[in-house]
Amino acid sequence: MLRKRLIFTLIYNNGYFMQSRNFRLQKVGNIDWLEKNYRLKDLSFSLDELIVLNVSRENRDIKEFSTILSRLVNDVFIPICAGGGVRCMKDAEILFESGADKIILNTSIYKDKDFVFDLIKRYGSQSIIASVDYNGNNVFINNGAQVVDIGLDDYIKYINNIGFGELYLNSMEKDGTGFGYDLDLAKRVANNISIPLIVAGGAGNEKHLIQALMTDCINAVATANLFNFIGDGLPKAREKILFTNGNLAQW
Amino acid sequence: MSKKIFWCKNCLNMSTRPRITFDDRGWCNACQWMEEKKILDWTPRKNELINLLDKYRSTNGNFDCIVPVSGGKDGSYVAYQLKHKYGINPLAITVKPALSLEIGNQNLSNFIQSGFNHIHISCNPVVLDRLNKYGFIEKGLPYYGWLIAIMTAVIKTAANFKIPLIFYGEDGEIEYGGSTESKNKPSYDIEYMKRIYLEGGHEKVFNRIRADGDISEADLAFFQFPTEVEVSEVGLSFTHWSYYETWDSYRNYIVAKEHCGLIEKDGGNQDTFTNFSQNDQALYSLHAYLMYLKFGFGRATQDAGIEIRRGSMTRDQALNLVKMYDNSYPYDLIDMFLAYYCMTREEFDLVLDKYVNRDLFGKVDGVWRPKFTVGEDFVI
Amino acid sequence: MKLVIVDYGMGNIKSIIGALKYLKVREIIVSNNSHEILSADKLILPGVGSFSVAMHNIKELRIDKCLKDAVLVDNKPILGICLGMQLMGESSTEGLYTDGLGFIKGMVSKFSAPDLKIPHVGFNQVSINKNTRLFKNINDLSDFYFVHSFKMSSSANISQSLCTYDNEFIAAYEKGNIAGVQFHPELSQINGLKLLDNFIKYF
Numbered sequence: 001m002l003r004k005r006l007i008f009t010l011i012y013n014n015g016y017f018m019q020s021r022n023f024r025l026q027k028v029g030n031i032d033w034l035e036k037n038y039r040l041k042d043l044s045f046s047l048d049e050l051i052v053l054n055v056s057r058e059n060r061d062i063k064e065f066s067t068i069l070s071r072l073v074n075d076v077f078i079p080i081c082a083g084g085g086v087r088c089m090k091d092a093e094i095l096f097e098s099g100a101d102k103i104i105l106n107t108s109i110y111k112d113k114d115f116v117f118d119l120i121k122r123y124g125s126q127s128i129i130a131s132v133d134y135n136g137n138n139v140f141i142n143n144g145a146q147v148v149d150i151g152l153d154d155y156i157k158y159i160n161n162i163g164f165g166e167l168y169l170n171s172m173e174k175d176g177t178g179f180g181y182d183l184d185l186a187k188r189v190a191n192n193i194s195i196p197l198i199v200a201g202g203a204g205n206e207k208h209l210i211q212a213l214m215t216d217c218i219n220a221v222a223t224a225n226l227f228n229f230i231g232d233g234l235p236k237a238r239e240k241i242l243f244t245n246g247n248l249a250q251w
Numbered sequence: 252m253s254k255k256i257f258w259c260k261n262c263l264n265m266s267t268r269p270r271i272t273f274d275d276r277g278w279c280n281a282c283q284w285m286e287e288k289k290i291l292d293w294t295p296r297k298n299e300l301i302n303l304l305d306k307y308r309s310t311n312g313n314f315d316c317i318v319p320v321s322g323g324k325d326g327s328y329v330a331y332q333l334k335h336k337y338g339i340n341p342l343a344i345t346v347k348p349a350l351s352l353e354i355g356n357q358n359l360s361n362f363i364q365s366g367f368n369h370i371h372i373s374c375n376p377v378v379l380d381r382l383n384k385y386g387f388i389e390k391g392l393p394y395y396g397w398l399i400a401i402m403t404a405v406i407k408t409a410a411n412f413k414i415p416l417i418f419y420g421e422d423g424e425i426e427y428g429g430s431t432e433s434k435n436k437p438s439y440d441i442e443y444m445k446r447i448y449l450e451g452g453h454e455k456v457f458n459r460i461r462a463d464g465d466i467s468e469a470d471l472a473f474f475q476f477p478t479e480v481e482v483s484e485v486g487l488s489f490t491h492w493s494y495y496e497t498w499d500s501y502r503n504y505i506v507a508k509e510h511c512g513l514i515e516k517d518g519g520n521q522d523t524f525t526n527f528s529q530n531d532q533a534l535y536s537l538h539a540y541l542m543y544l545k546f547g548f549g550r551a552t553q554d555a556g557i558e559i560r561r562g563s564m565t566r567d568q569a570l571n572l573v574k575m576y577d578n579s580y581p582y583d584l585i586d587m588f589l590a591y592y593c594m595t596r597e598e599f600d601l602v603l604d605k606y607v608n609r610d611l612f613g614k615v616d617g618v619w620r621p622k623f624t625v626g627e628d629f630v631i
Numbered sequence: 632m633k634l635v636i637v638d639y640g641m642g643n644i645k646s647i648i649g650a651l652k653y654l655k656v657r658e659i660i661v662s663n664n665s666h667e668i669l670s671a672d673k674l675i676l677p678g679v680g681s682f683s684v685a686m687h688n689i690k691e692l693r694i695d696k697c698l699k700d701a702v703l704v705d706n707k708p709i710l711g712i713c714l715g716m717q718l719m720g721e722s723s724t725e726g727l728y729t730d731g732l733g734f735i736k737g738m739v740s741k742f743s744a745p746d747l748k749i750p751h752v753g754f755n756q757v758s759i760n761k762n763t764r765l766f767k768n769i770n771d772l773s774d775f776y777f778v779h780s781f782k783m784s785s786s787a788n789i790s791q792s793l794c795t796y797d798n799e800f801i802a803a804y805e806k807g808n809i810a811g812v813q814f815h816p817e818l819s820q821i822n823g824l825k826l827l828d829n830f831i832k833y834f
Contacts, residue, residue: 236567
């Protein structure tokens with residue numbers, strides 16, 4: 001039986017990992033801090049996948065990001081998905097070479113359709129994930145700074161026809177609030193796409209994760225809540241999900 | 252006689268917290284109040300608010316009420332609600348703290364810019380600083396002068412402008428775990444302020460200042476409480492917004508961000524995981540650290556309690572954060588504090604030592620370390 | 632022991648290297664050079680992406696011939712991963728109808744069922760064939776990480792271990808020196824590491 005997935009998203013910004021609340025970022029710590037407080041090697045045993053997003057707004061240095069990525073993937077034996085500012089083939093190459101198993105795209109989906117097609121053609125649809133940041137019926141690109149002129153429903157339809165492997169749907173409104181996921185909308189979207197759905201934005205504790213994982217059409221849950229899941233937060237959350245018969249892999 | 256030290260079973264409030272009480276589940280009164288708030292019928296209280304506002308609404312174009320603000324989320328929220336939801340004409344007042352932070356100044360400016368009438372009071376810094384220092388030394392309250400002034404200076408202004416109604420934000424005793432005596436009382440009085448907020452000691456600090464001989468009674472004007480007579484002449488009435496509407500500090504943050512231009516501290520804090528509250532003055536960190544040394548819980552515990560009570564975090568999750576952040580000697584601000592108080596590091600640390608609860612802490616390599624593990628009840 | 636990962640331009644080789652290093656494999660070569668391939672002790676054929684593009688690359692680089700020699704003549708142990716596993720079959724319906732390397736009998740076709748989310752992504756359970764070296768000391772129905780839109784089926788006697796997504800398909804096969812896994816052992820936590828270790832030890 002296919003399992004659902006618990007995914008952690010690391011938000012990276014110019015040397016630091018960040019906590020996001022309604023898309024406002026707070027610096028938390030650098031990779032040393034992360035290694036100390038999240039014990040990455042152990043951590044990956046509580047996760048099904050790891051996503052690392054480079055949200056640096058000024059001076060987005062993909063080489064520097066790829067160095068951090070390489071360090072993160074050391075001795076981590078789950079899929080790693082990387083993204084943030086992927087605008088050309090070279091960006092994707094660098095990330096794949098640094099250990100990414102998948103690439104996640106956001107702004108490029110709207111701005112450079114040709115690039116997206118080329119990327120999928122070269123690396124296969126299963127390696128490319130579409131990320132959508134939304135608020136209400138509006139879709140945003142460029143780290144939430146710019147609104148797009150297509151409504152959410154149409155944008156999702158558009159994405160579904162391109163040939164991505166998965167959809168990462170992120171609620172800007174719920175982001176970092178710890179109020180739980182926007183499940184009603186997620187269900188609506190899931191029923192209109194033929195690719196797996198990862199829901200993101202709003203998880204504060206394991207109750208939110210459990211609730212989303214129990215929703216049939218949702219394939220994976222993602223959280224970027226660094227503070228709430230610090231220390232033994234993720235292993236404990238996974239334990240609790242499994243204890244309530246959540247459908248997650250076991251090792 | 253041994254005493255048990257324990258933590259609330261729901262949040263991480265400690266039994267050492269002054270005036271806190273627990274029910275037989277081991278839930279503190281802040282958590283009990285959180286449950287009550289959910290099922291409480293707020294209508295009667297809302298009506299009381301409307302009546303109160305009607306009663307005090309100015310009939311001659313004067314301001315209707317006063318809202319003390321710092322530029323932070325809570326005062327901004329209250330002022331915003333009064334103006335835009337209730338059609339009230341508030342006068343916002345800020346009492347300038349010592350060592351104000353750049354981000355605090357920015358937030359205050361943004362708040363005012365969003366459309367409020369505002370008075371910025373600077374109490375004579377010579378007096379303020381002296382009161383702060385004596386408060387630090389005599390009571391372990393590093394901004395004691397300011398704590399007094401946010402009441403007295405505001406009241407004095409209210410009296411002079413003839414605006415009797417003053418809306419403070421939340422009653423911290425009710426919301427965060429303290430005395431529940433005013434739970435069902437909308438308004439409170441000066442006696443309560445002196446006893447609870449100033450911990451009944453402000454005369455002692457005043458006497459020390461008078462003994463210095465270089466500060467006159469007139470200089471202390473902004474720090475003096477009015478007399479009973481003065482209070483009734485103006486008809487002063489102090490009340491907490493948290494009585495009339497469920498207090499939700501995260502909601503306040505969202506509203507302040509959206510409507511009053513509140514910004515957060517991008518770099519985060521040394522002593523807690525939040526970055527969107529208590530950003531107005533540097534001395535707050537010291538205040539929180541002294542609270543930690545006196546009682547065993549710091550700023551992170553407070554913030555964690557708020558997160559747990561609003562349902563975003565579990566107690567287990569909070570434990571990790573409290574362990575990480577609570578014991579936070581203000582290394583990043585120590586130079587600023589020493590310069591401010593004109594003290595050496597040794598003198599400063601000696602003051603801290605005076606307030607450390609030695610049942611809870613032991614000095615290891617010159618640093619106070621907890622003898623306890625957060626969340627694990629123990630006996631002293 | 633010299634392990635050569637066949638590089639034809641497709642496949643997350645870095646993750647595989649990471650896993651092999653963790654398992655203390657000392658000599659790991661990434662190459663498409665026929666000399667290297669023919670002097671390897673063991674081979675890994677990785678792959679992510681399009682079957683037809685992969686076969687095109689392999690033919691361009693003339694790896695097909697030396698792989699045939701290495702595997703079918705010299706009987707070198709080879710582990711095909713994901714697309715690599717499919718490439719060793721006869722054909723795929725992906726893109727244009729494409730011939731594979733033909734090392735084992737098996738055909739690749741796309742998942743298709745109404746309401747089925749494609750690709751098949753995530754950890755899924757493998758029903759392990761009793762006759763196995765790859766899964767030695769691994770519990771039946773253990774979870775492994777899959778991410779693919781095409782699947783393989785075969786009527787051949789190749790110790791098939793199966794997985795179910797809508798219908799059953801081959802999760803792994805092994806016959807003699809040839810083994811293939813549809814899932815990614817380098818991304819399958821401890822189960823995957825055990826499997827890779829088994830390939831190294833028992834092939």
